[in-house]
Amino acid sequence: MSVVVLGTGMHPWGKWGRPFVEYGVAAARAALDDAGVAWTDVDYLVGADTIRNGYPGFVAGATYAQALGWSGARIASCYAACASGAQAVDIARTRILAGLCEVALVVGADSTPKGFFTPVGGDRPDDPDWLRFRLLGATNPAYFGLYARRRMAVHGSTQADFAAVKVKNARAGSLNPMARYRRPVTVDEVLASPMVADPLRLMDICATSDGGAAVVLASEEYARRRGATPLVRLAAVSTVTPSFPSTVLELPNFATDSWAAAPPPEKPFRAAIAYASYEEAGVGPEDVSLAEVYDLSTALELDWMEDIGLCPPGQADKLLRDGVTALGGRVPVNPSGGLASFGEAIPAQAIAQLCELVTQLRGRAGPRQVPGPRVGLAVNQGLFGHGSALVATL
Amino acid sequence: MTFAIDGWFTIDHDGVRLIGTRCAGCGTVCFPPRHGLCPDPRCGGTELRACRLPGRGRVWSYTNACYPPPAPYVAAEPYEPVTLAAVELEEAGIVVLGQVTDLTVEDLEVGMELELTSGPLADGPQMWMWRRAS
Numbered sequence: 001m002s003v004v005v006l007g008t009g010m011h012p013w014g015k016w017g018r019p020f021v022e023y024g025v026a027a028a029r030a031a032l033d034d035a036g037v038a039w040t041d042v043d044y045l046v047g048a049d050t051i052r053n054g055y056p057g058f059v060a061g062a063t064y065a066q067a068l069g070w071s072g073a074r075i076a077s078c079y080a081a082c083a084s085g086a087q088a089v090d091i092a093r094t095r096i097l098a099g100l101c102e103v104a105l106v107v108g109a110d111s112t113p114k115g116f117f118t119p120v121g122g123d124r125p126d127d128p129d130w131l132r133f134r135l136l137g138a139t140n141p142a143y144f145g146l147y148a149r150r151r152m153a154v155h156g157s158t159q160a161d162f163a164a165v166k167v168k169n170a171r172a173g174s175l176n177p178m179a180r181y182r183r184p185v186t187v188d189e190v191l192a193s194p195m196v197a198d199p200l201r202l203m204d205i206c207a208t209s210d211g212g213a214a215v216v217l218a219s220e221e222y223a224r225r226r227g228a229t230p231l232v233r234l235a236a237v238s239t240v241t242p243s244f245p246s247t248v249l250e251l252p253n254f255a256t257d258s259w260a261a262a263p264p265p266e267k268p269f270r271a272a273i274a275y276a277s278y279e280e281a282g283v284g285p286e287d288v289s290l291a292e293v294y295d296l297s298t299a300l301e302l303d304w305m306e307d308i309g310l311c312p313p314g315q316a317d318k319l320l321r322d323g324v325t326a327l328g329g330r331v332p333v334n335p336s337g338g339l340a341s342f343g344e345a346i347p348a349q350a351i352a353q354l355c356e357l358v359t360q361l362r363g364r365a366g367p368r369q370v371p372g373p374r375v376g377l378a379v380n381q382g383l384f385g386h387g388s389a390l391v392a393t394l
Numbered sequence: 395m396t397f398a399i400d401g402w403f404t405i406d407h408d409g410v411r412l413i414g415t416r417c418a419g420c421g422t423v424c425f426p427p428r429h430g431l432c433p434d435p436r437c438g439g440t441e442l443r444a445c446r447l448p449g450r451g452r453v454w455s456y457t458n459a460c461y462p463p464p465a466p467y468v469a470a471e472p473y474e475p476v477t478l479a480a481v482e483l484e485e486a487g488i489v490v491l492g493q494v495t496d497l498t499v500e501d502l503e504v505g506m507e508l509e510l511t512s513g514p515l516a517d518g519p520q521m522w523m524w525r526r527a528s
Contacts (some may be wrong), residue, residue, distance in 0.1 A: 137463030177514030260487030
């Protein structure tokens with residue numbers, strides 16, 4: 001028994017300024033069309049919630065169900081920050097694996113304000129996400145800047161290495177009609193963009209975007225009955241949390257756990273997220289044909305490459321420089337163009353990563369097609385300790 | 395003197411010190427101060443006592459905010475980039491974030507020693523901050 005991704009759909013990323021429901025419905029309809037499934041035949045709908053769009057955002061499952069037309073389908077709504085999409089996928093696939101439904105639709109979409117993400121409004125001193133802004137002025141890019149500077153000190157990465165990540169991802173994004181930024185860039189352009197959070201510049205940091213993504217999941221039996229081919233299996237979903245003591249300073253925290261009384265875990269959080277999905281899928285990093293990693297900053301893509309085991313710590317810059325992770329290389333990383341080309345539409349992002357894996361595995365990625373892929377990995381991390389990794393296989 | 399947050403730091407004859415908690419069972423230190431369960435799930439201790447953290451440490455990493463951070467932060471006018479440092483307090487085995495006073499990113503290096511001080515946020519209340527170790 002396995003769960004198959006029967007269809008994918010996206011609304012192009014951008015700054016369209018329209019209600020998130022529109023993007024979600026467009027993505028859902030595209031995914032249903034792709035799967036050849038009528039909305040009224042869907043047993044189960046899961047909505048990945050947005051917290052920036054009022055009450056309909058918080059109850060996204062029902063909001064999408066109503067927008068598609070009440071069909072009586074069962075639903076769920078979930079929020080896990082950037083990992084919302086992975087949790088939504090996990091809820092749907094678990095219900096299919098349990099034999100409680102045959103075909104499910106998973107939808108995530110967001111409509112974002114201009115500028116820095118800010119915490120939910122009001123005076124909320126019990127919320128660490130509110131407090132880090134109030135007491136420190138620590139925006140998300142501040143944490144990305146800390147990781148990037150640390151990488152420079154420990155592994156000798158340079159700002160030119162970071163810029164080379166952007167150049168690679170912009171090239172891939174230029175080939176993706178769903179990407180928001182579709183213009184190739186040069187290292188000089190990145191290095192000339194304004195500094196935001198030293199050592200990271202504007203073009204090193206992912207934007208905030210509007211967008212929507214959806215997938216149709218089904219039991220393998222259902223997919224076979226419908227003659228779907230090729231069958232792309234959802235081989236693993238990892239939603240692990242950190243293990244104590246977590247020794248990397250994570251958003252939105254003021255401090256790490258203490259490692260004075262208990263030794264740190266063998267694998268730090270980001271690596272643990274990926275390895276839990278490898279274990280569940282029965283594959284290893286050497287099997288990965290392509291990876292979508294959460295490049296909130298250019299520097300973070302290099303960290304992720306090491307965390308998911310593509311190379312030992314400190315070697316990611318060399319892999320990048322050798323073209324191994326570019327389109328045409330041995331293991332393309334972010335062949336979709338990544339967050340560098342999309343910007344972040346939080347509840348949609350993990351679902352969009354899965355859309356790219358499936359598109360590649362089905363051989364439908366056009367000019368950015370990775371030749372003959374068998375295994376795709378998507379990793380991501382949500383605020384407060386929400387892990388997110390998906391493995392799709394042929 | 396008004397503190398920007400109560401119970402997270404103190405100013406006394408030792409200077410400025412962060413206040414964390416220490417588990418009476420296993421000794422695990424925590425910042426900010428924690429109530430309820432020890433953060434180590436293998437311990438299960440419930441007696442978390444207030445403790446003072448070391449006042450010095452070494453820079454784990456640093457960055458700045460070249461643009462004024464949004465509300466609820468109150469940015470100074472005219473705005474000067476805020477410098478932030480994550481500082482490793484060796485004995486406590488913990489890295490703590492704070493603004494840095496009187497130093498810019500050009501002055502900082504990973505591994506450099508800093509000590510705790512305090513300074514006013516733009517709208518007045520005192521906050522813990524890092525400065526060059528004396």
